Amino acid sequence: xxxxxxxxxxxxxxxxxxxxxxxxxxxxxxxxxxxxxxxxxxxxxxxxxxxxxxxxxxxxxxxxxxxxxxxxxxxxxxxxxxxxxxxxxxxxxxxxxxxxxxxxxxxxxxxxxxxxxxxxxxxxxxxxxxxxxxxxxxxxxxxxxxxxxxxxxxxxxxxxxxxxxxxxxxxxxxxxxxxx
Amino acid sequence: xxxxxxxxxxxxxxxxxxxxxxxxxxxxxxxxxxxxxxxxxxxxxxxxxxxxxxxxxxxxxxxxxxxxxxxxxxxxxxxxxxxxxxxxxxxxxxxxxxxxxxxxxxxxxxxxxxxxxxxxxxxxxxxxxxxxxxxxxxxxxxxxxxxxxxxxxxxxxxxxxxxxxxxxxxxxxxxxxxxx
Amino acid sequence: xxxxxxxxxxxxxxxxxxxxxxxxxxxxxxxxxxxxxxxxxxxxxxxxxxxxxxxxxxxxxxxxxxxxxxxxxxxxxxxxxxxxxxxxxxxxxxxxxxxxxxxxxxxxxxxxxxxxxxxxxxxxxxxxxxxxxxxxxxxxxxxxxxxxxxxxxxxxxxxxxxxxxxxxxxxxxxxxxxxx
Numbered sequence: 001x002x003x004x005x006x007x008x009x010x011x012x013x014x015x016x017x018x019x020x021x022x023x024x025x026x027x028x029x030x031x032x033x034x035x036x037x038x039x040x041x042x043x044x045x046x047x048x049x050x051x052x053x054x055x056x057x058x059x060x061x062x063x064x065x066x067x068x069x070x071x072x073x074x075x076x077x078x079x080x081x082x083x084x085x086x087x088x089x090x091x092x093x094x095x096x097x098x099x100x101x102x103x104x105x106x107x108x109x110x111x112x113x114x115x116x117x118x119x120x121x122x123x124x125x126x127x128x129x130x131x132x133x134x135x136x137x138x139x140x141x142x143x144x145x146x147x148x149x150x151x152x153x154x155x156x157x158x159x160x161x162x163x164x165x166x167x168x169x170x171x172x173x174x175x176x177x178x179x180x
Numbered sequence: 181x182x183x184x185x186x187x188x189x190x191x192x193x194x195x196x197x198x199x200x201x202x203x204x205x206x207x208x209x210x211x212x213x214x215x216x217x218x219x220x221x222x223x224x225x226x227x228x229x230x231x232x233x234x235x236x237x238x239x240x241x242x243x244x245x246x247x248x249x250x251x252x253x254x255x256x257x258x259x260x261x262x263x264x265x266x267x268x269x270x271x272x273x274x275x276x277x278x279x280x281x282x283x284x285x286x287x288x289x290x291x292x293x294x295x296x297x298x299x300x301x302x303x304x305x306x307x308x309x310x311x312x313x314x315x316x317x318x319x320x321x322x323x324x325x326x327x328x329x330x331x332x333x334x335x336x337x338x339x340x341x342x343x344x345x346x347x348x349x350x351x352x353x354x355x356x357x358x359x360x
Numbered sequence: 361x362x363x364x365x366x367x368x369x370x371x372x373x374x375x376x377x378x379x380x381x382x383x384x385x386x387x388x389x390x391x392x393x394x395x396x397x398x399x400x401x402x403x404x405x406x407x408x409x410x411x412x413x414x415x416x417x418x419x420x421x422x423x424x425x426x427x428x429x430x431x432x433x434x435x436x437x438x439x440x441x442x443x444x445x446x447x448x449x450x451x452x453x454x455x456x457x458x459x460x461x462x463x464x465x466x467x468x469x470x471x472x473x474x475x476x477x478x479x480x481x482x483x484x485x486x487x488x489x490x491x492x493x494x495x496x497x498x499x500x501x502x503x504x505x506x507x508x509x510x511x512x513x514x515x516x517x518x519x520x521x522x523x524x525x526x527x528x529x530x531x532x533x534x535x536x537x538x539x540x
Contacts, residue, residue, distance in 0.1 A: 014462065014489040025390060030205060030215050035390050041453050093221050102194065114294065114474060129194040210385060210395050273401050282374065294474060309374040 009055055015112050016051025017044065020075070022108030027083050027100050031090050069168060072109060076128065077160035080105040080135035081153050094140055101136030102129055105160070127167040135160025189235055195292050196231025197224065200255070202288030207263050207280050211270050249348060252289060256308065257340035260285040260315035261333050274320055281316030282309055285340070307347040315340025369415055375472050376411025377404065380435070382468035387443050387460050391450055429528060432469060436488065437520035440465040440495035441513050454500055461496030462489055465520070487527040495520025 021037050021044070028035045037043040054071065083104025087097040106128050139156030143149070201217050201224070208215045217223040234251065263284025267277040286308050319336030323329070381397050381404070388395045397403040414431065443464025447457040466488050499516030503509070 010490045010493060011487075014493075017459070029209055029389055030218060032214060032218075034392060038390060038392075038452060038456055041455050044455050044459065092218060095221050095224050096218050099197070099224065110294070114470070127191075130190045133190060133194075209389055210398065212394060212398075272398060275401050275404050276398050279377070279404065290474070307371075310370045313370060313374075 009052065012055045013048055013051040016054065017047040019072075019108040019112040020047035020050070022111040023079050023083065023104035023106065024108075026107045027086065027104045030103070031087060031092065031100065033086075033090060073161055073164040073168060076105045076109070076131060076164055077135055077157045079108070080132040080160045081139050081156040084136040084139050084156070085153065088140070088143070094144075097140060098133060098136040101139075102132040105132040105135075127164065131160045131163035131167070134163050189232065192235045193228055193231040196234065197227040199252075199288040199292040200227035200230070202291040203259050203263065203284035203286065204288075206287045207266065207284045210283070211267060211272065211280065213266075213270060253341055253344045253348060256285045256289070256311060256344055257315055257337045259288070260312040260340045261319050261336040264316040264319050264336070265333065268320070268323070274324075277320055278313060278316040281319075282312040285312040285315075307344065311340045311343035311347070314343050369412065372415045373408055373411040376414065377407040379432075379468040379472040380407035380410070382471040383439050383443065383464035383466065384468075386467045387446065387464045390463070391447060391452065391460065393446075393450060433521055433524045433528060436465045436469070436491060436524055437495055437517045439468070440492040440520045441499050441516040444496040444499050444516070445513065448500070448503070454504075457500055458493060458496040461499075462492040465492040465495070487524065491520045491523035491527070494523050 024043075025035050025037070080101045082101075084097045084101035086104075087100035092100065109128065135156045138159040139152050142152035142155055147155075204223075205215050205217070260281045262281075264277045264281035266284075267280035272280065289308065315336045318339040319332050322332035322335055327335075384403075385395050385397070440461045442461075444457045444461035446464075447460035452460065469488065495516045498519040499512050502512035502515055507515075
């Protein structure tokens with residue numbers, strides 16, 4: 001059973017790439033912008049490379065999927081702020097910017113969970129959305145308050161990562177990768 | 181277990197908003213039109229407000245999710261007709277209009293089920309599609325027969341809602357929110 | 361239980377159509393091209409017709425879903441090559457072409473599994489991706505090597521179908537349609 005769950009590198013890289021670009025793809029489609037990775041393939045190669053590194057590095061860890069959980073929290077925070085930034089840059093209203101931040105951060109992970117056949121838990125998803133909203137709102141609020149772009153982005157990152165890290169630490173949102 | 185299923189307002193509002201705008205977002209992307217809620221944020225605020233009202237009102241009911249089931253039927257019928265109308269307005273052929281109506285009506289609820297971790301049942305989905313097709317076809321048929329826009333839209337709404345309401349009444353399509 | 365799994369023609373045709381056009385829809389959206397079936401409704405009618413034929417033909421077979429598995433393998437191979445071809449035609453870089461081939465081939469089946477409430481298995485999806493990558497890479501490689509379009513496309517089809525057929529033959533990727 002556990003052996004069947006072991007993926008080959010191709011499947012793993014595919015899932016990793018979808019996770020990495022899924023949210024941003026959705027954001028660009030909704031905003032009517034050209035999809036970022038069709039313009040600049042460096043994003044694709046980065047995802048492919050990062051997935052391969054994770055695949056081999058994770059062999060050393062107790063569980064490959066556990067390692068992904070933390071990578072995921074970093075990605076969530078980064079994407080929440082990045083998605084909000086891009087929407088703001090394109091002149092979208094504040095509420096649309098926050099929603100784009102949340103979508104950029106959550107859609108990739110959601111697609112991965114669905115494709116990997118693990119059931120996205122209610123609570124799991126909820127904390128995701130809450131963490132992303134915290135990050136997006138912190139960033140936008142500080143920008144409106146006149147703070148520097150970099151400072152606002154870092155504070156937004158910290159807010160999103162903080163909420164998610166608490167959830168992981170308290171075991172609230174461990175995806176049920178054991179079931180199938 | 182049941183307690184874990186209880187959502188906080190943020191998670192609930194997020195799910196409610198995705199359900200409300202998911203189908204129309206998909207329709208606009210496919211038709212190449214600007215996504216409606218990026219142009220007019222009133223749609224977003226309506227979804228957020230309606231989700232909050234539902235959240236608090238549902239506390240009084242036996243089950244929050246049961247209340248959603250009926251809101252869902254109204255939304256299904258409204259979106260089936262609205263999606264068909266918009267596609268017709270943009271000059272799409274009849275078969276594309278019907279498919280857009282079905283998609284507008286079903287994609288939001290499908291996304292919610294997936295995000296909430298409830299398994300969308302085969303039969304459940306099927307009745308959804310059948311109800312939406314009934315509404316879209318009724319609307320288009322009456323329009324082609326020369327009837328007034330409002331009359332055709334109301335008849336389409338009644339057709340979709342009627343099929344779905346029967347399914348709920350006969351217990352055919354209760355989503356298995358109890359499981360997880 | 362089994363009886364509840366039996367679909368009516370409308371639900372079946374809807375699922376069949378989504379499976380047929382889902383991947384190509386996604387590809388066109390990402391590439392910024394008009395969605396193919398909104399331009400040419402013959403694609404929609406073909407899917408609807410093929411679904412109806414499958415529905416009635418499958419009555420004669422032991423299991424309707426088993427028959428879909430093989431149709432699926434043909435579709436996977438065709439869509440992997442077709443998606444790669446269209447992206448190449450639009451001038452996308454090689455890595456984007458391969459990803460578009462994989463997406464065209466897998467997104468439709470993924471949507472069907474989700475809508476039908478069958479859990480997409482990890483291993484199942486993985487073989488899908490691997491088969492599609494094999495097909496897309498074979499096609500692109502032979503094109504770059506200067507081979508004829510038709511020869512390259514047929515070789516790509518054979519590569520994708522071969523990988524998937526092996527997986528089916530060895531029982532690696534039978535979707536768990538029995539569970540729910």
